[in-house]
Amino acid sequence: MFAWFFRLGSPKHVYRIAGRFLPWTGGLFLLLLISGLYYSFSAPPDYQQGESYRIIFVHVPAAWMSMFIYMVMALAGGVGLVWKMKMADMVASAAAPIGAAFTLLALVTGSFWGKPMWGTWWVWDARLTSELILLFLYLGFIALQAAIEDTRTAARAGAILALVGVINIPIIHYSVEWWYTLHQPATITKMDTPSIHISMLIPLLLMAGAFKVFFAHVLLIRTRTEILRREQKTGWVQELFKK
Amino acid sequence: MSVSEFFHMGGYALYVWSSYGLTTVVMIALYLFAKRDQQQIKQQIARRVARSGSET
Numbered sequence: 001m002f003a004w005f006f007r008l009g010s011p012k013h014v015y016r017i018a019g020r021f022l023p024w025t026g027g028l029f030l031l032l033l034i035s036g037l038y039y040s041f042s043a044p045p046d047y048q049q050g051e052s053y054r055i056i057f058v059h060v061p062a063a064w065m066s067m068f069i070y071m072v073m074a075l076a077g078g079v080g081l082v083w084k085m086k087m088a089d090m091v092a093s094a095a096a097p098i099g100a101a102f103t104l105l106a107l108v109t110g111s112f113w114g115k116p117m118w119g120t121w122w123v124w125d126a127r128l129t130s131e132l133i134l135l136f137l138y139l140g141f142i143a144l145q146a147a148i149e150d151t152r153t154a155a156r157a158g159a160i161l162a163l164v165g166v167i168n169i170p171i172i173h174y175s176v177e178w179w180y181t182l183h184q185p186a187t188i189t190k191m192d193t194p195s196i197h198i199s200m201l202i203p204l205l206l207m208a209g210a211f212k213v214f215f216a217h218v219l220l221i222r223t224r225t226e227i228l229r230r231e232q233k234t235g236w237v238q239e240l241f242k243k
Numbered sequence: 244m245s246v247s248e249f250f251h252m253g254g255y256a257l258y259v260w261s262s263y264g265l266t267t268v269v270m271i272a273l274y275l276f277a278k279r280d281q282q283q284i285k286q287q288i289a290r291r292v293a294r295s296g297s298e299t
Contacts, residue, residue: 041249051253058266097276101269109262116258214270218277225281232288241285241292 009087011227012236018220025217029210036206043199055113056200061208063106065215066134067169069099072219073141074166077159089155090230092162093145094222098215100138107131118182126179130172137165151230 007013036057046053073095080088110128111121122128141158148154176185187196196204231237252259 045253050255052255052258054252054259055262058262062266098273101273105266105269108265112258112262112265116255218273221274221277221281225277225284228281228284228288232284232291237288238292238295241289242296 009085011087011090011231014087015224015227018224021220022217025213025220029213029217032206032210032213036203036210039199039203039206043203044197046200049117052113052116053200055109057203057207059106059109059113060204061211062102062109063131064208065211066099066103066106066131067172068212069095069102069215070134070137070162070165070169073099074159074162077155077162080155081159081163086230089151089159090226091219091223092155092158094219094226096138096141096145096158098218098222100135100142102211102215103131103135103138107135114182123182125182126175127172127183130168130175133168134165134172137161137168141165 040054040057043054045051073092076088076092076095079085080092107128110131114123115121141161144161145154145158148157176183228237250256250260
């Protein structure tokens with residue numbers, strides 16, 4: 001157990017393992033994406049929203065990712081903070097830009113859905129506002145890390161910001177119940193059975209899987225880059241580049 | 244569903260295809276930026292290693 005934990009903290013080890021995972025995450029992503037897209041467009045139209053509801057297959061997975069990546073980032077930041085694990089700090093900084101991109105996607109695709117269905121691109125609804133705050137949390141994390149020269153101080157400051165911001169995650173999730181406004185309530189993640197037909201649930205889950213594997217893939221690449229950047233003076237990295 | 248019906252999206256073509264298009268662009272950009280960053284640091288390290296190798 002401790003040997004495993006120790007190896008997880010070793011950048012050299014993680015660099016090698018991450019490299020070995022890449023072909024698998026890449027292949028699995030393409031498989032999930034192609035099948036997800038196929039079912040996204042072969043599912044029947046919605047009885048109320050017609051064809052416009054197909055935006056759900058990119059909007060909801062993007063929104064889920066925006067929250068999932070935030071939790072990964074905050075958790076990694078927390079581990080780095082408590083156990084002074086450099087490897088965890090690297091994962092946190094590698095995750096942040098991906099999370100920011102998915103948050104932006106959730107907001108903009110939501111806007112493209114809101115315009116034809118609600119008649120407006122944007123409202124200061126609780127769900128939309130809390131998701132916008134999430135984007136600012138990501139941008140704040142990225143800006144804070146970029147502004148601090150010392151790597152360890154930057155990691156610590158970023159982790160504290162990320163951990164404080166975790167409070168926003170349940171707010172996003174429950175916003176549609178606490179403030180019942182314009183955004184429709186959850187159809188999948190609720191206690192009783194999901195109120196979505198199986199023909200629409202399958203593409204949604206496939207696309208969500210595709211997005212998650214895509215995140216894993218890009219996170220592995222970015223973490224490896226971060227390892228090289230921070231460890232470039234060490235012997236093992238120098239050894240990698242000797243011919 | 245015919246091809247023209249497919250692209251028409253029941254009148255919601257603009258919204259549906261903008262959403263899928265933007266998602267595609269953002270995901271490709273995330274991937275390419277990640278690859279480019281890695282390429283840059285690799286070249287940087289390779290140059291430094293080559294230089295220190297020729298000095299000794």
